Amino acid sequence: MNTYAYLIKAKAKATEAKSLFCWLSAKSDSRAEREILNILEDNGIEVGRGADHQLPVRTDWHVVDDLPEEGVLDDTWCERYQLAENGTSWQAILQTPPVSEPEENIEATEPNNNAAESVSPPPAEDELEHPVAQLSFRKKLLSQFICHDITHHVNHAQRIQIAELELDQDNYYVQNMLLAAENTPEVKSLSTNSIWKFTDAVKKVFLVDSRPELGLLMQFMKAWMQTPHIDRGLLVKEWVAGNRISSVTPMMKAAPPLSVVDAVREEAASEKLKTETGTTAGGGQLTDRGSEFTHDMKSLQLDIALGVISRSMDFDIYNLEGGVYRRAKEIRDTRPNSHDEYLAWLGRLNKCAGILDYSRAAIIAMIKTAPDELWRTPGALQGYINSTLVETNHANPSAETVAIACGAVKTEPKQPSPAASPAEDQLVKISAGVFDASALFNAAPKNEINEAISPAETAENVQMEENNGDEAEADNEVQVGETADDTIESGAGIGEQADPLNNDTGHQIEESEFYTHLMVDTETMGSNPDAPIISIGAVFFDPNTGRTGSEFYKVIGLESAMEFGGVPDAGTILWWMKQSSEARSALLIDDAIPLDDALLQFNDFISENSANGPGTVQIWGNGATFDNVLLRQSYHRANIPCLWKFRNDRDVRTIVEMGKAVGINPRYEIPFEGDQHNALADAYHQAKYVSAIWQRLIQN
Incomplete structure (x- = not known):
């Protein structure tokens, strides 16, 4: 039997959790790893992403008198x-001996009028302070991040907290903030004040308990650094409201100052401009409700109630009768739980990004x-909403x-056929923002992978279309300005004749660089075409150089x-x-998002970061019949439309x-x-070895 010792470290954000120590005996390393996880589970200790403790780390064996019993978690x-x-090695923490107090009413045995004055005891280690100016850039940034006000010195406890934050790879917020700041060179020249x-502005725009995108962080940091000091408050205010501006315009600065009452109202309104999933709810667009009307989540609820009422009666949506208005308010305010249809619509529309920008009529x-x-x-309801709300x-x-909304055009709600599947059919557009759902339940079946191909688009037509140069044009766009004679940096075992492969291993991102190739990897609970996707990872890259660009990661x-x-399958589970x-804990996080939110955000990511628009993006997946x-x-x-x-x-x-040819x-040669x-x-690794092969192929 071998002896194993483990440290289960508490995360910096878990203020009430303590680091744990445990030792045990096992026949092999794999059994020891299983046993420590069993001990943690038996004691109700969760580890990994989203938990208060990090995963167990094996340390050296340390024999001392106060060693805890085998298998016991020691929090002291x-x-x-x-x-x-x-x-890996343990060492005792030196304890500062207490300074004895002189006893009262005891005379000195050897009085000495020339005795030196008493020396004060040295300060305890926790009281020692360290100048912030002497810290490294990352620690200097974190020293201000953890404080509510400017600080020029940090004590021992704060230095420990800073070190733990810097090393905590599970803290998505801190790691992305540090990486974004390091890729914004201007930040390094800032004074402590x-x-x-700077960190206070970042925390206002990106809530600390959120998972901000690295690209967005860099975009904001660059804009903040380029904005004059006097205008940075306006920049932060616009970003908090969901407006990702790159500079403050004169029109913004010319706005009259807000009164105290207006400021309070605006702050309250800004808190409502988020959907339940944390996406921007909108509200900045002029709608058919008029410029004087305050449109927020509360007024949206009233519109939903009016929509439910409109299914059984017609009325002028812009000149509501007293009875209609009172009934809608009753549904919204007094008896929402007794109206299941209203709650179903509310539960879906409350999560739709930009929902406050749509008209009442739509x-x-x-x-x-x-x-x-x-x-x-x-699921069918969400699909109907995604397809119907396309108003511009x-x-x-x-x-x-x-x-249609007022009932001037009579439309009877369509009854679904028992054998139909709403998720496999399409809607017929009636007008802007309105669709006829009659085809939703009578559409012809699609091909075996449900590609939305029209009957006229046969295999011969597709081949003819490709031969007419569409794909050639896309390829030409990718190759513009790129040469095939770039040097390549060599990897171990790739081949004796291989030139050095020019494959960057870091995640350094140049904000100005955009790419056309996008590497995608998905984790799923099945291998069939309809398997549920539980995470999406993607990174833009250039196979000619191996450089990578913006990244995307969402857990579903x-x-x-x-x-x-x-449809999951047992084998994959x-x-x-x-x-x-x-790997398992990465999929069991508390802030996993719905599938439709992830797909909509992935579309936004592609649109915002592709070099020549979504239509030219080349999507790389691992297997012709899997990821894509x-x-x-x-x-x-x-x-939801698939952009590529x-x-x-x-x-x-x-x-x-x-x-291989x-x-x-x-x-398997490039380190993972x-x-x-x-x-x-996985997406990053695939981008690396695809780039390596690509560079060899274009050189041959």
């Missing part, structure tokens, strides 16, 4: 012992013409939309993925149960085989960074 050990600089103002017309009983199926002119909805709730028609605790197909199927089931063209799908496995296979089976880490 770290008060007596600490790890040495090598990170300015660094505090929302009421959408609810009025929805198929009967559709609200009972959350929110201040002036079309006459047809207004007529399994319940939501299945709600939208995802069992496979996940056998993976590392790091599963993503496209998920888009289809959620009734099917002809731009690219297969990682195919290029790997091409690499020319004598290289860098997939991060946790395996983490979608983002």
